[in-house]
Amino acid sequence: MEKAEVRESTGAAAQAERPRRLLAWPRSAREWLVRGGSVLVVLVAWQLYAPHVNPIFLRPPSAVVQSFADLLRDGTLQSATLESLRVLVVGLAIAAVGGLLIGVASARSWVLYNGVNPWITALYSTPSVALVPFVSLWMGIGDGAKVGVIVLFAIFPVILNTQQGIRYVDAELIEVARAFNSSERRLWTDVLLPGALPFIFAGLKLAIPRALVGMVLAEFLISVGRGLGSLIIVYQNTFRVDRMLVPVIVVSAMGVVLIAVVQWLEGRLAPWARRDR
Amino acid sequence: MSVISDPHIFRHPPPSLTANNATPRIGQSFVQTVSASSGAPLIRVERASKRFANGVQVFDGLDLDVREGETLCILGPSGCGKTTLLRALHGLLAIDSGRISVAGETVRRPRRDVAMVFQHFGLFPWKTVARNVAYGVELAGLPEQERGLRVERYIDMVGLQGFERSYPYQLSGGMRQRVGLARALALEPRVLLMDEPFGALDAQTREQLQDELLRIWEGIDRTMVFITHSIEEAIALGDRIAVLSPRPARVREIVEVAIGRPRTVEQVIEHPSFVELRERCWRLLRARAA
Secondary structure (H helix, E strand, C coil), X not given: CHHHHHHHXXXXXXXXXXXXXXXXXXXXXXXXXXXHHHHHHHHHHHHHHHHHCCCCCCCCHHHHHHHHHXXXXXXXXXXXXXXXXXXXXXXXXXXXXXXXXXXXXXXXXXXXXXXXXXXXXXXXXXXXXXXXXXHHHHHCCCHHHHHHHHHHHHHHHHHHHHHHHXXXXXXXXXXXXXXXXXXXXXXXXXXXXXXXXXXXXXXXXXXXXXXXXXXXXXXXXXXXXXXXXHHHHHHHHCCCHHHHHHHHHXXXXXXXXXXXXXXXXXXXXXXXXXXXX | CCCCCCCCCCCXXXXXXHHHHHHHHECCCCCCCCHHHCCCEEEEEEEEEEECCCCCEEEEEEEEEEECCCEEEEECCCXXXXXXXXXXXXXXXXXXXXXEEECCEECCCCCCCEEEECCCCCCCCCCCHHHHHHHHHHHCCCCHHHHHHHHXXXXXXXXXXXXXXXXXXXXXXXXXXXXHHHHHHCCCCCEEEXXXXXXXXXXXXXXXXXXXXXXXXXXXXXXXXXXXXXXXXHHHHCCEEEEECCCCECEEEEEECCCCECCXXXXXXHCCCHHHHHHHHHHHHHCCCC
């Protein structure tokens, strides 16, 4: 039976002289099996090894799960998540809208493009962390400064992707618009913005993880408040390594969810982009 | 922008010209020359020269007339500047000297009564078939109801009923070019400029679309300038063929195709004059620059 299956499938499988049982599985199932297995092996090893280490440095996954439940029960996790989310959403929104506007404005005017780009290139090349103290100096230590840090981290990929997306819109389509006597306004709505949309979404997807770094870092470097970053510091100071991991997990889950949201939006707003180009 | 008030945007060819052209052409014998019965020049190219910034002289002192109501095929070796010439005809590209005029007016920018079909189709991937077809008439500022009627009529004409809501990526190459054709036709232009529209298609689809174009042309009877590097295509579609020389391009000779309409590609290939026409075009293309 196995042999018959191998003969049916061509190419690579036919080359394997003695196919193993696993290779007969559908490819996606095989891949997911390996992924799941990898995670399971590490978790089990961690669970078994942790009791042999000083609990100040490492606690087993089961203890992390327990802490997760504890922090949920007393509401600490929810309030910290909301606190961080508030700053994150405002910062990301400013970065997205501001980045889009700057990108659009500088894409079609060579004066703005050349005027703005040395600054963008310089600021984007500088590790954003190095600029956090300046933000704090100018904006204080409140939520405003934290939003400022998130914007600083997240805006550049949006600007650059919008800019490049518009500049690299298919020249043939721009000529089609000219051939049909398009106005400048219709050129933007028919050609430039839709053409740049996949790039803009790519920029947003790059901005999300950077915004999350900014969000956590702002609480590390500017002021310890009640957000997720602050929880990490608080539990570090109290040697609760099991609790320390809980906000970390929430932050990475935020990243996953936000990117999924952007991807869903992209599928809705730019359905053509996935397949053809 | 005076879009709506432009008087001759959507005007059909004047009745006198239509009558003059359509009636004698049908069933016309190939022995007759077409020239006597064809209309006056609608497009005139007079001593047009164009040199690119990199120093390449694309054409130099090129003269060409396109008569009202005819299909003129421009046949030339690849890279001889056919597409550049067509872009200049539409005012997408300025010539260095000479004059190009449509209906007596010097062409400086794309005209509303001239529509173009592109080799690369030029469809917007983010617009559905119906929205792509509507593009030209939207920009022309037609009332919404008239737009809807035009879109429906020309989607039907090119045989894309049922695909109105599809996106270009869901269509085959041949179907995409049908959309490009419908978009240009929906403007009901006085002149259709075709830039090797079937050049990117496989041989079978190409022939199918040539037949469709011949059929559609019977229904609309408009002036058409058709760029191609295929001799057979030029004979099948053209009333006259302007054979260009290599760069700098000039019109080497104008070949009259005296094959009656309505016609199909098959009828053209079986026509007694076909072999002779093909050989003549072939020799003109092969001849060294004079």
